[in-house]
Amino acid sequence: MNTCLLRVRAKGAGCCRPVQRPYVSYNPPHVATRSKPCCATVPSTTPSNKTSASQLEMLQRHSVILSDSVVTSMDDSRASTAVVNLGLIADTLATSAMCEFSNAIDKAVTLANHEGRSMDDAIDYALVNLGVLLKNKVLGRVITEVDPRVTNDADATIARARRLVEGYEAQGVGRDSLLIAIPATWAGLQAVKSLEAEGISCQVIDIYSLTQAVAAIQAHASIIVPNVSRINTWYAKHPGAIRDSKGPRQDAGGDDSGINVGVRLAKAMYDYTRQFGAGTRIVMTGIRTIDEALQLSGADYLIIPETIQAKLKSATTLQGYNDGFTAVTSSDDDDEFSPALTSHDASRHVFTRDELGELTDEEQFNEKLGMAGRDLLESQIDAASKNADRISELLGNFATSRE
Secondary structure, three states: OOOOOOEEEOOOOOOEEEOOOOOOOOOOOOOOOOOOOOOOOOOOOOHHHOOOOEHHHHHHOOOEEEEOOOOOOOOOOOOOOEEEOHHHHHHHHOOOOOOHHHHHHHHHHHHHHHOOOOHHHHHHHHHHHHHHHHHOOOOOOEEEEOOHHHOOOHHHHHHHHHHHHHHHHHOOOOHHHEEEEEEOOHHHHHHHHHHHHOOOOEEEEEEOOHHHHHHHHHOOOOEEEEEHHHHHHHHHHOOOOOOOOOOOHHHOOOHHHOOOHHHHHHHHHHHHHHHHOOOOEEEEEOOOOHHHHHHOOOOOEEEEOHHHHHHHHHOEOOOOOOOOOOOOOHHHHHHHOOOOOOHHHHHOOOOOHHHHOOOOOHHHHHHHOHHHHHHHHHHHHHHHHHHHHHHHHHHHHHHHHHO
């Protein structure tokens, strides 16, 4: 879907600014996420009948709101996108009843055995089979995660991603309906750069530092996904860590500093995408409070738990309020609500020369990750890899039980 980028030197900056390219959305090109023609006639509402807008409605005017729930059965219609990963395979194998999901896995294992391949290969087959089922259920894209055990090997990551895409295409699902999720390791990001150049859209996950976001943008990733809650959890466990490297030294020493590091980093990543990431969209995940959702309003996508969405929906605002005499149109309301994140404000963010520098090698990348970024990335990859080993074993047992 993406075209190759020309690159021009941004005046006064130490990095290259990509020429504007088409955005990749969670929805395929023919699916409109939001539509509001500038010249459309907005119907008026009788003053006495017009109600004030909820906080959720106000957020939805400036960000696409997604639930953190995923499609887990063919009768589940809550999610607009589908996430296919090892967890879905594990959940399916844990159920004793046969269903379409377990049949899809059974076919994958059977094919792997027929071709004399390993259960690691069967994982890719199973991911594709599950993804095809889910694509028939959801309107948006199918996000499929690459096996985390290869994330420190760029060539292996590229090969596995290509195999996933080829598997989907063989079953009639085009690459414009896919996003390949790859963790933000150095090797993973080099793989993203190559895959995006081939027209394979990538979503970069496990982002816990500005350095990772910068590297993903320099790799022309379609979507980046910082995780607010995991960042905050790390700092809660390390009260002596500096929460703002540009702030006063006394901010170390506990949560009473008043700094929400996850939100602060996510905002910096948003600002960077607007200044230098033409074509890259940002998805904020790990949002755990109403305040965090409001502080990140204006981002391309917000993944908000359904419990928080319910609270936002029940919290009314003054937007749209009327006294029974004056009707206010919804277009007027849009102008009155100011999202926390805007392209205008992002353009005023002054990044340091170190933050703007082109990342050229793995040693430099790892050095700039910082303690939090390094710890979180390593721990997530390690946990995911151990889970992958366990699932390969489960698939082997699954195959034996079918004999």
